Amino acid sequence: xxxxTDEKHGARAGLWARAVAVLGASGVPTIxxxxxxxxxxxxxxxxxxxxxxxxxxxxxxxxFAGLIILTTTTLVLHIVxxxxxxxxxxxxxxxxxxxxxxxxxxxxxxxxERHVVVAWGHAxxxxxxxxxxxxxxxxxxxxxxxxxxxxxxxxxTKRLEEAVERLKLRGEGFSLTLEGSTGKRLEVDGRAVTGxxxxxxxDVTGDQLERVRAEEQSGKLTGEIAALHAVLDAVPQxxxxxxxxxxxxxxxxxxAEAVDCRQPHEAISRGVELIDKPFRERMAVENATKPFxxxxxxxxxxxxxxxxxxxxxxxFGSGGLASNVSEIEQLxxxxxxxxxxxxxxxxxxxxxxxxxxxxxxxxxxxxAYQKLWQLDPAFLARQPGDGEILxxxxxxxxxxxxxDFRGWKNSLLDGYQRTEVTEHIWHLPDxxxxxxxxxxxxxxxxxxxxxxxxxRMTLEAQFKALSRVQNETLDSLxxxxxxxxxxxxxxxxxxxxxxxxxxxxxxxxGNPHIDELARRCKLATDSKIWIHLREAVTGLRxxxxxxxxxxxxxxxxxxxxxxxxxxxxxxxxxxxxVTASVNAExxxxxxxxxxxxxxxxxxxxxxxxxxxxxxxxxxxxxxxxMLEAEIAGTLSPKQRExxxxxxxxxxxxxxxxNDIFDLASLDAGVLELKTEEVTPATEIAAVQxxxxxxxxxxxxxxxIHAPPETGLFRADAQRIRQVLFHLVANAIAFSAPGGxxxxxxxxxxxxxxxxxxxxxxGIPAEALARIFERFExxxxxxxxxxxxxxxxxxxxxxxxxxxxxxxxxxxxGTTVTCRFPLGMATGxxxxxxxxxx
Numbered sequence: 001x002x003x004x005t006d007e008k009h010g011a012r013a014g015l016w017a018r019a020v021a022v023l024g025a026s027g028v029p030t031i032x033x034x035x036x037x038x039x040x041x042x043x044x045x046x047x048x049x050x051x052x053x054x055x056x057x058x059x060x061x062x063x064f065a066g067l068i069i070l071t072t073t074t075l076v077l078h079i080v081x082x083x084x085x086x087x088x089x090x091x092x093x094x095x096x097x098x099x100x101x102x103x104x105x106x107x108x109x110x111x112x113e114r115h116v117v118v119a120w121g122h123a124x125x126x127x128x129x130x131x132x133x134x135x136x137x138x139x140x141x142x143x144x145x146x147x148x149x150x151x152x153x154x155x156x157t158k159r160l161e162e163a164v165e166r167l168k169l170r171g172e173g174f175s176l177t178l179e180g181s182t183g184k185r186l187e188v189d190g191r192a193v194t195g196x197x198x199x200x201x202x203d204v205t206g207d208q209l210e211r212v213r214a215e216e217q218s219g220k221l222t223g224e225i226a227a228l229h230a231v232l233d234a235v236p237q238x239x240x241x242x243x244x245x246x247x248x249x250x251x252x253x254x255x256a257e258a259v260d261c262r263q264p265h266e267a268i269s270r271g272v273e274l275i276d277k278p279f280r281e282r283m284a285v286e287n288a289t290k291p292f293x294x295x296x297x298x299x300x301x302x303x304x305x306x307x308x309x310x311x312x313x314x315x316f317g318s319g320g321l322a323s324n325v326s327e328i329e330q331l332x333x334x335x336x337x338x339x340x341x342x343x344x345x346x347x348x349x350x351x352x353x354x355x356x357x358x359x360x361x362x363x364x365x366x367x368a369y370q371k372l373w374q375l376d377p378a379f380l381a382r383q384p385g386d387g388e389i390l391x392x393x394x395x396x397x398x399x400x401x402x403x404d405f406r407g408w409k410n411s412l413l414d415g416y417q418r419t420e421v422t423e424h425i426w427h428l429p430d431x432x433x434x435x436x437x438x439x440x441x442x443x444x445x446x447x448x449x450x451x452x453x454x455x456r457m458t459l460e461a462q463f464k465a466l467s468r469v470q471n472e473t474l475d476s477l478x479x480x481x482x483x484x485x486x487x488x489x490x491x492x493x494x495x496x497x498x499x500x501x502x503x504x505x506x507x508x509x510g511n512p513h514i515d516e517l518a519r520r521c522k523l524a525t526d527s528k529i530w531i532h533l534r535e536a537v538t539g540l541r542x543x544x545x546x547x548x549x550x551x552x553x554x555x556x557x558x559x560x561x562x563x564x565x566x567x568x569x570x571x572x573x574x575x576x577x578v579t580a581s582v583n584a585e586x587x588x589x590x591x592x593x594x595x596x597x598x599x600x601x602x603x604x605x606x607x608x609x610x611x612x613x614x615x616x617x618x619x620x621x622x623x624x625x626m627l628e629a630e631i632a633g634t635l636s637p638k639q640r641e642x643x644x645x646x647x648x649x650x651x652x653x654x655x656x657x658n659d660i661f662d663l664a665s666l667d668a669g670v671l672e673l674k675t676e677e678v679t680p681a682t683e684i685a686a687v688q689x690x691x692x693x694x695x696x697x698x699x700x701x702x703x704i705h706a707p708p709e710t711g712l713f714r715a716d717a718q719r720i721r722q723v724l725f726h727l728v729a730n731a732i733a734f735s736a737p738g739g740x741x742x743x744x745x746x747x748x749x750x751x752x753x754x755x756x757x758x759x760x761x762g763i764p765a766e767a768l769a770r771i772f773e774r775f776e777x778x779x780x781x782x783x784x785x786x787x788x789x790x791x792x793x794x795x796x797x798x799x800x801x802x803x804x805x806x807x808x809x810x811x812x813g814t815t816v817t818c819r820f821p822l823g824m825a826t827g828x829x830x831x832x833x834x835x836x837x
Contacts (some may be wrong), residue, residue, distance in 0.1 A: 116145060120168055120197040135203050136180065145201075151180055163190060168197045177204065233264075237324070238274055238300075242317045246284070247271065249317060258300045258322075274298055274322060275309065283320075287313045292320075300324060351451050358444030360386040360416060372450055373398060386446070387413060400426045412438070415446050425453075433457055480575035483566070488514045488538040491570060500559070500575050514538065529561045536563045537571045544571075550578070558582050613657060621650045648693070659792055662722075666795050673716040673799060680745035680754065681706035683717060687724040687743075691732065699737040702728070705744035713752040713822055719796045720754075726789035727756040727816050734760035734814065751802070752820040762810035771806060793818070 116131035129142040136151045137144055144150055149157045156178040163174040171192035178186050185204040190197070229250070232239045238255035242248055248271060251264045258274055261267040273280065279296045286292045292311040297304060306329065311320035343364065346353050352369035356362055362383045370377065373393060384392075390409050393399045402408040415422055415438045426434040435451040474481050480497030484490055489511040498505055501521045512520075514537055518530045529551050536547050544565035552558050560576040581588070624646045626632065627639075635643060665671035684704050688695075695702055724743065731741045735758045742757040763771065772794040793816075797804045801821050808814035 114203050116201040118145065118199045118201070119193075131201075136186075136201060151182075153179055153181055160188060163188075164197075164199060167192065167199070171197070235321075238322045239320070240274070241319045244317050246280075248273075258298075260302070274300075283309065283311050287311050287318060295325070298322065351449060353447065353449055355441065355447045356386050356445045357441075358416070360413070360445075362386070362389070363445065369450065372452070397429055400428060415440070416444065478577070482573045482575075484514055484537040484571050484573065485511075486569035488534075490514070490517065497575060500577060529559065533561065533563065533573060537573075613653075617650060617653055617657065620646070621654065624650055659789070662792060663795070666799070671799070673719065675714050675716055677712045678715045678717050678720055679712055680710055680752065681708075683720045684724060684743050684745065684754075686721055687728055690721075690725060691728055694729070694732050695741075698732050698735065700732060700735055701740045703740055703742045705742065710745045710747045710752075713747075713820055715800055715820055716796075719799070723793050723796050723818060724754065724756070726793050727818075730789060730816075731756055731758035731760065731814070734758060734763075736760065750822055752822060754818045754820070755815060757813065757815045759813040762812060762814055763806070763808040764810060768806060768808060772804075 114132045114135045116129065116133060116135055119128045120126075121128075127143075127146060129145055133142050133145065148160050152160060156176075159176060160178060163172075163176060166172040167174060167190040172190075173192065174188075174190045176188045178188055180186050187202045187204045188199065189202075190199045192198075229252075233252045235252060236254055238258045239252045240248060240255055241250040248268045251267050253264060255274060256262070256264045256267045259267050259272040261270070261272060266272075275283070275296055275298055279294075283292050283294065286294075291313070292309070295306060295308050298307045299305075300307070305324050305326040307322040308325050309320060309322045311318055343366075346364075346366040347368075349366060350368055352372040353364070353366045354362065354369050355364040362380065362385070365380055370380065373389075375389070375392070379392075387409065390399065390412070394405060412424075419440055421440070422438045424436040424438070426436055428434065432452060432454045435449075435453045437449040437451070439447050439449070441447055474492075474494040477494060478496055480500040481492075481494045482490060482497050483492040490508065490513075491511065493508050495505070497503075498508055501517075503517065503520050507517070507520045514534055518534070521530070529549055532547060532549055546565065547561075547563040549561045550558065551561070556579070557577055558579045560574075560578050562574045562576075564572040564574075566572055624643055627635065627643050628647060662671065681704065684706055688702050688704065691702075728741060728743065735741060739759040741759075742755075744753075744755045744757075746753040746755070772790050794804055797818055797820075802819045805817045805819070806814065807817075
């Protein structure tokens with residue numbers, strides 16, 4: 001038996017001893033075995049009694065002994081169980097004490113700051129909320145905290161909801177700094193603790209707020225620095241940062257490539273410099289007080305180049321950038337050479353050119369510019385501003401007249417903010433017309449081109465007018481006109497050509513050949529005219545000469561044909577039907593002699609009137625004017641009456657003279673209209689002022705109806721006043737005292753109507769047909785005139801392309817209406833001239 005066996009026996013003996021002691025203490029009899037193993041047990045009773053000896057060999061003894069053993073065993077087991085329970089209870093009490101101590105510490109820690117804790121047992125379980133609810137909500141149930149939108153702003157609400165959902169479903173922790181609806185900064189942390197999702201909300205104040213802000217600012221600065229490094233890393237120019245001791249702290253990829261390093265960190269670790277040491281020392285000295293700007297030679301990717309270097313000193317060291325300007329210098333030299341060539345070229349151009357920079361200062365002008373504006377070379381040499389030049393040109397009255405010069409000038413200078421090319425037409429006071437083109441330059445300036453279009457526009461207008469006149473003339477000619485090219489094909493023909501030879505107009509289309517036209521001609525195709533015509537058009541003669549030929553066709557018509565070679569190789573052919581002229585040649589000669597004689601008489605009459613009447617009339621008018629001005633002395637009322645009568649007679653005679661001259665001009669076809677924008681009300685008022693004395697003498701009232709909406713129309717203002725003067729004068733002559741004369745203007749879609757209406761006795765129906773004839777007068781008594789007024793009214797209306805109408809009813813007055821076309825084409829009245837001839 002080993003030591004372990006002895007220990008077990010000792011433990012059992014001790015257990016038995018403790019059991020016996022317990023039994024003894026409780027009054028249980030002490031059992032003693034006989035030394036001779038006779039199975040006799042002596043039981044000691046209470047003090048003072050006799051011991052009882054039991055014989056264990058008997059049934060009663062055996063039973064009693066069994067009871068004793070059972071009792072002893074039960075007691076031992078109870079003692080052992082109690083010892084174990086007492087030991088476990090002591091351990092539980094110690095653990096509870098430790099937990100209570102930790103709980104106290106946690107309560108002390110949690111009581112040190114305001115916070116709210118929300119815990120969820122599982123993803124869909126109810127949440128437990130503890131802490132200071134007033135940190136988030138002013139009042140209300142704690143469960144309102146779960147409504148994040150009630151105490152957070154919109155974007156932060158969604159962020160927290162998504163973070164909490166991930167925490168509850170996947171146990172993903174989070175830490176957010178959010179802004180409450182009241183403006184508080186809240187720190188919200190989420191963790192998974194022993195299978196539960198726990199969210200803690202704290203108010204960030206004081207040092208914590210500063211720490212959060214510092215962390216946010218640090219993160220922002222870190223991101224900005226990373227972004228700045230990324231941008232600088234993509235810059236094609238070498239960029240570097242240095243420590244205060246001059247060592248490289250950071251370089252970009254372009255720097256590494258420039259110094260033949262694979263990566264930027266290799267250039268930093270090796271300390272490879274792009275700029276030579278002497279230049280770096282100079283840069284460090286000059287950079288001590290201000291940013292350094294300089295130009296150094298350097299080796300860039302194995303090539304020696306010239307670089308512009310910028311280096312700036314900072315509290316943490318310095319930073320710089322180098323730009324390769326070798327190519328720029330070469331391009332600059334090439335540009336200067338090209339600019340010199342362009343300057344020489346521009347100085348040879350007849351078109352004026354001026355260039356201004358972004359500051360609106362003149363940078364260049366050519367010789368044509370100086371010649372155009374006649375500006376002082378010394379003034380241009382000091383590079384004046386664009387606005388200054390405009391002011392000087394305006395002072396010299398060289399710019400177009402403007403109602404608002406300042407606004408016009410600002411609109412021109414606004415071109416510096418535009419990107420598109422603008423074009424203006426300037427009509428200068430000296431009659432020139434300039435086309436001004438303003439083109440923005442890449443540097444923000446403007447280049448001006450001044451193209452003098454005066455001669456070009458004049459020639460273009462003359463050419464268009466000539467072409468129009470030519471076409472209209474050809475179409476109005478009764479003679480047939482045709483132009484054949486050198487290939488014998490028809491290039492031009494008027495309607496009279498086809499009518500004269502009975503050729504259908506469609507046959508003249510498509511440039512037919514002269515042979516085809518001869519075949520299509522239905523009249524005298526075998527005549528000598530076409531034979532000679534073909535030879536003149538398609539013949540291969542050394543000299544091209546004009547040809548004239550007359551032939552009588554089979555239908556009896558006499559045709560004159562003439563050809564004229566044109567400079568471009570074409571041939572002009574004219575056909576004239578002179579049958580009537582031949583038959584009436586003698587009659588026309590006699591008529592012509594009579595007309596010549598009449599013309600001489602008329603011219604002599606006009607000259608007589610001009611030299612014999614106008615000069616005395618002027619003298620009379622002057623003398624009467626002097627009398628009326630009382631230069632020779634004060635006039636009596638009777639004398640003044642005579643002077644007024646003489647003045648009216650002189651004015652009437654002068655008006656008659658002017659009418660005669662105007663009629664002579666109309667007959668000669670030399671009277672031209674000077675059209676302008678005319679206001680009806682203005683012209684009517686002028687006539688009213690001229691006839692005020694007559695109206696007062698006749699005791700008549702003149703009413704004017706010309707509302708502003710009548711607008712303007714284009715006509716000759718002087719002739720309009722003459723028309724209205726004659727019509728109103730006629731109305732005065734035919735109106736009874738106390739009557740009213742009405743003058744009105746009305747605008748229609750295509751005409752302007754001027755109407756003169758009186759309340760006189762009217763014009764007889766038999767006289768209406770002749771009122772516009774010359775020297776026809778239908779007045780009575782002293783008011784009877786020479787009968788030229790209405791004839792001049794009609795002539796002036798026809799000259800304007802309009803017409804005049806009269807409506808009269810005896811006893812009810814007369815209405816005369818003049819209809820002026822809007823947008824009419826005016827000219828000389830050739831029809832009147834031909835009628836007079």
